[in-house]
Structure formats: structure tokens, C-alpha cells
Amino acid sequence: RAKDLGGRRVEVFAAQMHAEVVRRLELAADLQRALIENQFAIEYQPVVDLATSRVTAVEALVRWWRGSAFVAPEHFLGPAEDTGLIVPLSEWILRESCREVAAWRASSWDIGLSLNLSARQITAPRFVETVAEALEESGLPASALTLEVIEEMLVEDAEETISRLSELRALGVRLAIDDFGTGYASLAFLRQLPVDMIKIDPSFVSGLGRDETLTLLTRTIVRLGHDLGLIVVAEGIERPEQLEKLREMGCTRGQGFLVARPMAARGVDTLMRTSLQSAL
Numbered sequence: 001r002a003k004d005l006g007g008r009r010v011e012v013f014a015a016q017m018h019a020e021v022v023r024r025l026e027l028a029a030d031l032q033r034a035l036i037e038n039q040f041a042i043e044y045q046p047v048v049d050l051a052t053s054r055v056t057a058v059e060a061l062v063r064w065w066r067g068s069a070f071v072a073p074e075h076f077l078g079p080a081e082d083t084g085l086i087v088p089l090s091e092w093i094l095r096e097s098c099r100e101v102a103a104w105r106a107s108s109w110d111i112g113l114s115l116n117l118s119a120r121q122i123t124a125p126r127f128v129e130t131v132a133e134a135l136e137e138s139g140l141p142a143s144a145l146t147l148e149v150i151e152e153m154l155v156e157d158a159e160e161t162i163s164r165l166s167e168l169r170a171l172g173v174r175l176a177i178d179d180f181g182t183g184y185a186s187l188a189f190l191r192q193l194p195v196d197m198i199k200i201d202p203s204f205v206s207g208l209g210r211d212e213t214l215t216l217l218t219r220t221i222v223r224l225g226h227d228l229g230l231i232v233v234a235e236g237i238e239r240p241e242q243l244e245k246l247r248e249m250g251c252t253r254g255q256g257f258l259v260a261r262p263m264a265a266r267g268v269d270t271l272m273r274t275s276l277q278s279a280l
């Protein structure tokens with residue numbers, strides 16, 4: 001009896017595993033097709049200077065409409081990384097966003113571009129050359145581009161990754177540590193990399209004004225960043241009291257749904273017109 005039950009369990013497990021393998025293969029095939037059929041889009045989330053409320057940069061965030069269903073990056077970036085499709089996808093995002101931001105800058109709007117890097121992209125052949133080409137083609141100055149990495153990327157292929165990032169920095173590109181405070185190598189990381197900016201993870205920002213420890217930690221990170229001469233960006237600002245606390249702490253920049261949601265390029269066009277008008 002028990003044996004029968006065990007056999008049945010193995011069967012159910014095998015069927016589930018089979019379904020999972022099929023699902024992954026389908027996703028991989030769909031991703032490949034999506035790339036060919038231009039199903040990807042880029043949204044831009046404004047980043048503001050907290051002292052002046054001026055938009056200083058936009059962060060490019062990839063979007064995938066699989067037919068009429070929206071698939072969140074967290075669901076397809078892993079498979080894209082595993083299949084290597086992340087490399088051509090990232091190259092498209094790089095070229096497209098450089099082009100769009102260069103066009104906004106050509107309308108005399110002084111904004112920068114932040115891009116998220118994938119681990120596989122950094123170690124891909126010709127990565128540094130590709131970034132240089134995208135800057136050249138678009139006319140975007142290197143100093144207007146910030147590349148965001150997470151701490152985990154330095155654990156695997158650490159030497160190669162650091163050397164690629166240092167080459168980019170030598171081009172004049174800025175480097176940021178995204179989701180700062182969540183990785184385990186935070187402080188060592190700051191010494192190894194020529195970093196310009198840290199982005200405080202929303203898990204700290206969420207507790208501002210509600211949780212004493214998280215508020216204290218946020219204050220400490222802001223101070224640490226400033227003592228190291230870095231630009232400090234707070235991510236995931238959703239409530240007015242968070243904004244208030246961050247301003248009081250002297251945090252440089254902010255990003256979050258309260259400030260602005262990620263938006264299509266057309267939305268940024270509108271934002272630019274209002275920004276330029278209000279600056280007059």
C-alpha cells in the first residue's frame with residue numbers, strides 16, 4: 001500500500017516536472033520570437049533631485065507584452081539569462097534607450113539615463129565596445145549614462161566583471177550599485193569598484209517613519225554614501241512621509257511611484273515639455 005502510494009507520488013512529481021520543463025521550453029521559444037517580432041518595449045522611470053524636485057535622469061525598464069498578457073521582468077529575465085537571449089535583448093535596450101535619451105537632451109533637457117546590466121551581458125564578448133558604439137551612434141555623452149549593477153554580479157566572474165566595469169568607467173560612464181544593502185558584500189564592493197552612486201533598496205525605504213531600525217539604517221546608508229562622496233538614490237518611495245524623511249536626511253535623489261511611475265517614451269515627452277516650461 002505504502003509502496004503504491006509512493007509510486008503514485010513519483011508519477012505526480014514526474015508529471016509536474018515534465019510540465020515545468022515544457023513551460024520553460026515554451027517560454028524560451030516565445031522569448032526568441034518576441035525578440036524577432038519586437039514585442040519588447042522600454043518604459044522610463046524618472047529619478048528626481050530631492051532638493052529641487054527636478055528630474056535628473058530616467059531609468060530604462062524592459063517590458064514584455066506576450067500577446068496581450070504583460071509579463072513582469074522578474075518572470076522572464078532569469079530564463080533570458082539562462083538561454084543567453086539576454087545579450088541581444090540588452091543590446092537592443094542599450095541602443096534604443098541611448099537614442100531616446102539623446103533626443104530628449106537635444107531638446108535642451110539635461111537628463112541622464114540609467115540602465116540595468118545583466119551578469120551575462122557584462123562578460124559577453126565586445127560588451128565595452130558595444131556600449132561605446134551605442135554612445136557614439138546616439139551622441140549621448142558617456143557622463144550621461146549610468147550603469148546599474150547588483151552586488152551578486154561581483155561574486156561570479158568577479159575579476160572579469162570588475163575589469164569590464166572599470167573599462168567602462170574609463171570611458172566616462174558612471175556606475176551605480178542597485179538594491180544597495182541587500183547583498184552580503186556591500187562594503188567590500190565599494191572598495192573594489194570605482195562606484196559613483198548607490199541606490200538604497202526599497203526594503204529600507206519602506207520602513208521610513210514606520211520602523212525605527214529601518215529608518216536608522218537608511219540614515220546610516222545615506223551618511224555612508226555621502227562620506228564616500230557618492231550620489232545616494234532612494235528607491236521605492238510610495239508615501240509622503242518617506243519623501244519627507246529622505247529630504248531631512250539629505251538623500252540626493254529619489255525614485256518611486258509617489259514621484260513618478262515608469263512610463264512609455266511618449267509620457268516622458270510630456271514630462272519634458274512641462275519640465276522645460278516650468279524652468280522658464
Ligand code: C2E
Nearest residue numbers: 060061062073093116117118236237238255256257258262
Ligand atoms: P530595479 O532595477 O531595482 O528597478 C526598480 C523596480 O521597482 C522596477 O520594477 C520598478 O517598476 C519598481 N518600482 C519603482 N518604484 C516603485 C515603487 O514605488 N514601489 C514599488 N513597489 N515598485 C517600484 P520592474 O520594472 O518590474 O523591474 C524589476 C527588476 O528587473 C529591476 O529592478 C531590474 O533588476 C530588472 N530589470 C528591469 N529592466 C531591466 C533591463 O532592461 N535589463 C536588466 N538586465 N534588468 C532589468
Ligand code: MG
Nearest residue numbers: 059116148178
Ligand atoms: Mg535598477
Ligand code: MG
Nearest residue numbers: 178179199235
Ligand atoms: Mg533596485
Ligand code: MG
Nearest residue numbers: 150178179201
Ligand atoms: Mg531589483
